[in-house]
Each structure stands twice: as C-alpha cells, then as structure tokens.
Amino acid sequence: MSFDPHSPTEPIPVVTVAIRRPNPPIAALLGLGLLASAGAWLMAAPFVLGDHGPGGDQRRGAAWTDATRVDVSLGAAVLAISVAALLGYLAAAITWLARYRQAE
C-alpha cells in the first residue's frame, strides 16, 4: 500500500455556528426613505410651484427651462439611487436569511 496524497479522502463535516443576528439600521433606512421622498418632490416641484415669479421659473405649457431640467434630472437620480439602495438592502437581508436561517 503506497501513500497517495491526491487520493480522495472522506470529507470532514463542516458545522456552521450561528451568530447573533444584527439589528437592522432602522434610522438609516428611514433616511433612505426620506431621500426618496425628496427626490420625488424635486421632480414635481417645477410643475407644482412653477407658475409664479420672474426669471427661470417654469411656465405652464412652455418649454422646459434649465432649472426644470436640472430639477427633474437630479430628482430622478436621487429617487432612483435611494430606491435602488432600499431594494438592495432588502435583497441582501432576504438572501442572508434564506441562506442561514432556514431552520428558524
């Protein structure tokens, strides 16, 4: 009998030790929700408040001003980023729970 270091051996069982599940950052998630609300407000603001005042305010039925373009684009960016972050956090949490907390 010769020793073969590459011969298949019986696998050693691996036991996963459960850790204490960390508390979710509720305040931070609320902050993301507030950011999403601010983004939605920023998209709607030129059309809600736009019929007043001089200068770059948006007139009803007129072409979009520079301020309106900036507000709508940046509001959409804030809304998309915050909603994507919320969904990403949710997906990561669900994935971790499905992977390690099936017995509970």
Next chain:
Amino acid sequence: MTEIAYQEHRQRARIQYCADCPAVVIAEPVPVLGPFIGLVGAVLCSLVGALLLLAPFAFDYRQGARTMPRSSIVDLATGGGVLLIGLLTTLLFGGSLRRRLRATIPAAAAPEPLPEAASEPASVPEQSQPQPEPQPQPVASVASSAVGDPGGALRDLLTPLVAALAADLRARDDSGVESEGRQS
C-alpha cells in the same frame, strides 16, 4: 442569540452530521452587504445634494433678474436637505457596518472570571494555620483550557486538524515501512 441557544444549535448541528466524529466549526458570515449598499447609496445622494446646491449659481437661474426665482430657492432648500439627510444616513449606515464588522461569535466573548479568583481574598487569613500541600490535579490542564475557551470552539476547530495530521503521519509511516520491506 444567547449562549444557551448557541450551544443548542451547535449540538443539534453536530448530531445532524455525525454523532462522534470531529467537525470543522466555522462561524456564519456577518451580513455586511446590505449596509454597504445603503452606504454607497447615501454617499451618492449626498453628492447629488451638493450638486443641487451649486446648480442655481452654475446655471445662472436668475438671468439678470433682481430677485431670486423660486426655482433657485427650491433647489437650495431641497439640495441642503438632501445633503444633510444623505450625510446623516451615511453616518448611520457606516456605524451599522462598523458594528457588524466588529461583531464576534458568542464563543469568542470574554471569559467569565474564575470563582477561585473571587474567593481568594477571603482565604488569605486562613493561611496562618498549617495546611497540607495540595496534590496536583490531573484535570488541571483541561480546566485551564476551558477557561480560555468556554464554548469549546477552539477545541472543536483544532481537533479535526490534529486528527487529519495524525492520519497523514500514520499513512506516511505505513508507506515508509512497506517500501523498506520491499527494498530488503
């Protein structure tokens, strides 16, 4: 999860795999992906808020008018709010991420103080009387190892490694003996 629940889970998992064979015990990974995603999102929102603060001046919303248009006021107010909330959210997600990265399994927690150490000052006055020298205890090494590793996680981790090493050495010895027998 409390210490008792941790012990029960470990015992249940060991029985499920193998009742008496050693097992490699590893800790579950800490969920850090969610706070990391939130942290990145909050930082990006903060940058957008800073851009909103700059936009009325960069794009010249006033266009020579005497008063500031309402769109500039809306941009400045909303940009300041987004920047403030974004920075606060960044700090909160960063704190959560830091706490999770520093978290350890319950078995690695600080060991409990020895009951002998707690009763040591009370036994000092009794030393005036002659007492027989205590006999060495054969289980002293086991007790001292249990003090530093109350959950037995280190022992569970090292046992299969030592067993594998012993099996490896034994197999090498057997192969060496056989080859010597063939040569002779």
